[in-house]
Amino acid sequence: GAGVSQSPSNKVTEKGKDVELRCDPISGHTALYWYRQSLGQGLEFLIYFQGNSAPDKSGLPSDRFSAERTGGSVSTLTIQRTQQEDSAVYLCASSLEQRGYTFGSGTRLTVV
Amino acid sequence: ILNVEQSPQSLHVQEGDSTNFTCSFPSSNFYALHWYRWETAKSPEALFVMTLNGDEKKKGRISATLNTKEGYSYLYIKGSQPEDSATYLCAFINTGTASKLTFGTGTRLQVTL
Numbered sequence: 001g002a003g004v005s006q007s008p009s010n011k012v013t014e015k016g017k018d019v020e021l022r023c024d025p026i027s028g029h030t031a032l033y034w035y036r037q038s039l040g041q042g043l044e045f046l047i048y049f050q051g052n053s054a055p056d057k058s059g060l061p062s063d064r065f066s067a068e069r070t071g072g073s074v075s076t077l078t079i080q081r082t083q084q085e086d087s088a089v090y091l092c093a094s095s096l097e098q099r100g101y102t103f104g105s106g107t108r109l110t111v112v
Numbered sequence: 113i114l115n116v117e118q119s120p121q122s123l124h125v126q127e128g129d130s131t132n133f134t135c136s137f138p139s140s141n142f143y144a145l146h147w148y149r150w151e152t153a154k155s156p157e158a159l160f161v162m163t164l165n166g167d168e169k170k171k172g173r174i175s176a177t178l179n180t181k182e183g184y185s186y187l188y189i190k191g192s193q194p195e196d197s198a199t200y201l202c203a204f205i206n207t208g209t210a211s212k213l214t215f216g217t218g219t220r221l222q223v224t225l
Contacts, residue, residue, distance in 0.1 A: 004155070031211055042217035043156075043201065056212060091156070095211065100146055100158030 006104035023092030036088040118216035133219040135202030139183035151198040
């Protein structure tokens with residue numbers, strides 16, 4: 001597609017429920033990243049996929065967080081047993097080689 | 113832990129003023145520095161990707177400089193306009209982190225008439 005697409009744009013969920021966030025990167029971009037911005041914080045790295053290499057999961061805050069990227073394209077970030085501290089804007093980005101990232105418009109997650 | 117700091121945290125200027133912000137990053141193992149503009153309710157937009165010490169880049173009224181030896185980059189906006197109001201983020205890649213960007217917390221700019 002023309003840009004990075006994320007869905008849903010907003011999600012309100014009850015504490016303890018699981019959520020799935022979707023990212024559809026720009027076609028042909030080999031790298032895909034997930035970041036999040038909690039209230040008053042900077043952009044925090046979560047996970048990075050590059051081609052067929054093993055993902056860099058070093059930013060995932062707990063084992064309740066997981067992500068996959070199917071067929072080198074669409075990625076899903078899953079948060080199990082959501083907690084209130086998971087409330088944030090979750091941003092996905094894709095890039096080609098060492099150029100700037102193209103970000104999606106984000107998913108605003110609110111855990112109540 | 114890579115520390116990327118931006119200052120000031122926020123800035124309020126009048127239309128027509130010129131302004132600048134600072135991004136500080138570790139000077140060792142430098143690979144690249146990115147600048148992004150993030151407007152409310154929109155996606156962060158890439159402004160510049162800078163890789164060489166002494167690099168200067170320009171896009172319209174916005175320009176940036178890079179000093180990798182001392183670990184800082186400046187972003188300049190000449191003749192600020194209300195549409196420049198946004199959060200300006202810098203992000204750093206070092207040679208040990210592949211393409212993974214470490215972001216600063218941003219400078220929030222508000223331009224009023």
